[in-house]
């Protein structure tokens with residue numbers, strides 16, 4: 001048996017067994033999975049992860065066998081592994097999977113679902129945590145988009161912007177990591193909502209991409225002489241909303257350019273996830289008090305009671321061409337670690353996906 005526990009909604013997913021099953025089992029399935037071999041220290045390394053090959057047992061009544069088709073790599077996996085995982089655990093994560101075999105009357109083989117199966121090629125589920133793609137999903141739309149713009153990152157943008165920032169037409173919205181999975185949706189929803197949008201990102205190609213999807217202003221934070229000046233130039237009057245994906249130094253500078261009664265949604269802090277020692281930043285109380293700012297953190301899963309409504313809206317915008325998406329696809333399950341590490345080097349434009 002695996003020595004680690006299963007954090008991937010463990011109640012619903014049968015642990016992969018390390019031992020073989022007797023030859024009498026008719027349908028032995030070989031599954032691969034990535035386990036956390038050693039806790040990350042700074043930037044994750046491929047050698048911190050271990051590829052495990054195992055065989056799955058036959059299905060019991062009520063169970064399904066799933067095969068991952070597309071897997072998601074996301075920045076949250078880095079802080080999550082540190083806080084909530086122990087060495088030996090299978091990496092947490094989400095995939096678009098195809099039902100290979102079903103002994104559960106609620107699901108038929110061949111159906112595609114979004115699952116929280118972790119970094120695995122195959123897994124067994126009782127079906128309780130599987131999500132069908134939203135109805136009306138066009139045949140021409142890649143199913144991987146259910147892991148990005150019409151999935152968790154899209155929901156993050158949707159609820160963060162509409163419910164935490166509560167954008168209003170005519171306002172100016174700032175977003176960093178703007179060419180990524182969440183940021184690119186934030187900017188486009190803000191445009192749909194009648195806002196001016198400023199995006200910060202880490203390469204000139206990404207700047208060009210942001211302009212091509214409708215951002216009013218975009219700059220490369222790695223090459224500007226002064227972040228303070230770049231923010232001021234992009235919006236001399238300041239910012240009503242700041243959707244913060246990056247944290248750290250960027251946030252310390254941007255908070256001073258908020259307008260009176262501005263709102264900051266603290267979505268993530270990707271610049272800080274690989275820190276090995278706690279960092280000190282500037283104190284935030286002065287701008288918060290004197291500009292009467294609201295600064296609020298949130299976790300998207302807290303809004304999942306409304307995910308049906310939001311996925312429907314996101315899919316509609318995609319189909320109408322109002323919400324563009326880009327995917328950074330890495331081929332091969334064995335390359336998952338490199339796809340994950342690439343997030344912290346800015347390698348992805350749009351949603352980082354692994355195609356099995």
Ligand SMILES: NC(=O)C1=CN([C@@H]2O[C@H](COP(=O)(O)OP(=O)(O)OC[C@H]3O[C@@H](n4cnc5c(N)ncnc54)[C@H](OP(=O)(O)O)[C@@H]3O)[C@@H](O)[C@H]2O)C=CC1
Pocket residue numbers: 074075076152153156177178179180181182183200201202203206245246266267268269270271272298299300301343344345346347348349350351352
């Ligand atoms: N609160 C919530 O519920 C959720 C929060 N999040 C958070 O949203 C943020 C964006 O996630 P997501 O869109 O999936 O990821 P992205 O697709 O944006 O990928 C990460 C990007 O972050 C940028 N980045 C990486 N390292 C640094 C750094 N040191 N400094 C500045 N930028 C950096 C890179 O873009 P670049 O080239 O521009 O530097 C990279 O491409 C993350 O902080 C994530 O944790 C995501 C989902 C849910």
Ligand SMILES: CCCCC/C=C/C=O
Pocket residue numbers: 075076152267268299300301
């Ligand atoms: C099911 C995925 C939940 C992601 C929450 C992310 C938090 C911060 O990055």
